[in-house]
Amino acid sequence: RKEVEQDPGPFNVPEGATVAFNCTYSNSASQSFFWYRQDCRKEPKLLMSVYSSGNEDGRFTAQLNRASQYISLLIRDSKLSDSATYLCVVNKGTSYDKVIFGPGTSLSVIP
Amino acid sequence: DVKVTQSSRYLVKRTGEKVFLECVQDMDHENMFWYRQDPGLGLRLIYFSYDVKMKEKGDIPEGYSVSREKKERFSLILESASTNQTSMYLCASRLTGKIEQFFGPGTRLTVL
Numbered sequence: 001r002k003e004v005e006q007d008p009g010p011f012n013v014p015e016g017a018t019v020a021f022n023c024t025y026s027n028s029a030s031q032s033f034f035w036y037r038q039d040c041r042k043e044p045k046l047l048m049s050v051y052s053s054g055n056e057d058g059r060f061t062a063q064l065n066r067a068s069q070y071i072s073l074l075i076r077d078s079k080l081s082d083s084a085t086y087l088c089v090v091n092k093g094t095s096y097d098k099v100i101f102g103p104g105t106s107l108s109v110i111p
Numbered sequence: 112d113v114k115v116t117q118s119s120r121y122l123v124k125r126t127g128e129k130v131f132l133e134c135v136q137d138m139d140h141e142n143m144f145w146y147r148q149d150p151g152l153g154l155r156l157i158y159f160s161y162d163v164k165m166k167e168k169g170d171i172p173e174g175y176s177v178s179r180e181k182k183e184r185f186s187l188i189l190e191s192a193s194t195n196q197t198s199m200y201l202c203a204s205r206l207t208g209k210i211e212q213f214f215g216p217g218t219r220l221t222v223l
Contacts, residue, residue, distance in 0.1 A: 044214050097161075098159075099212075101155075103151055
């Protein structure tokens with residue numbers, strides 16, 4: 001089993017739709033969780049951290065389920081500019097310095 | 112703004128050549144990383160460095176070495192390039208104790 005798994009998609013959704021991505025991780029000792037966004041032919045950039053109680057940043061909501069070892073990202077009212085690959089990132093065990101990137105989920109928001 | 116630059120956007124080399132990929136950051140970050148990104152596999156850590164002259168192997172160090180002689184510069188070396196090292200190479204830096212890694216634009220290396 002891979003350390004971090006994501007549904008690669010692509011997810012093709014109309015503007016204004018709500019879309020959710022899941023990510024599962026295998027190491028129960030992992031403590032830190034993040035979502036990065038990578039635009040086509042660009043470098044990854046931090047989108048948001050994921051906190052135990054769940055957190056929201058505008059149209060984006062991130063949630064953590066430790067029992068089932070998955071994190072999720074919900075995007076409401078999708079915009080064309082949300083089209084990108086979303087990378088799930090999990091720290092490696094108890095090490096804060098090493099992180100594992102998931103393979104990414106591709107999202108295309110269609111007019 | 113943090114800026115991480117990489118020496119080349121595209122590079123084509125032949126099998127057996129020695130290849131140098133350079134990365135420079137301008138924000139005085141202690142930590143620097145080299146990843147490769149391949150379709151379906153995501154980013155995989157090759158090497159990282161906590162500080163000048165310090166280096167640690169990542170998950171896939173075989174066939175690579177690194178050099179960190181100055182704080183702002185982290186070099187990735189392919190001693191003898193092979194076709195399976197054709198990939199997108201991404202450099203990143205981070206301030207110690209902070210979460211966010213800042214990435215360079217990447218170098219797409221093709222080994223023929």
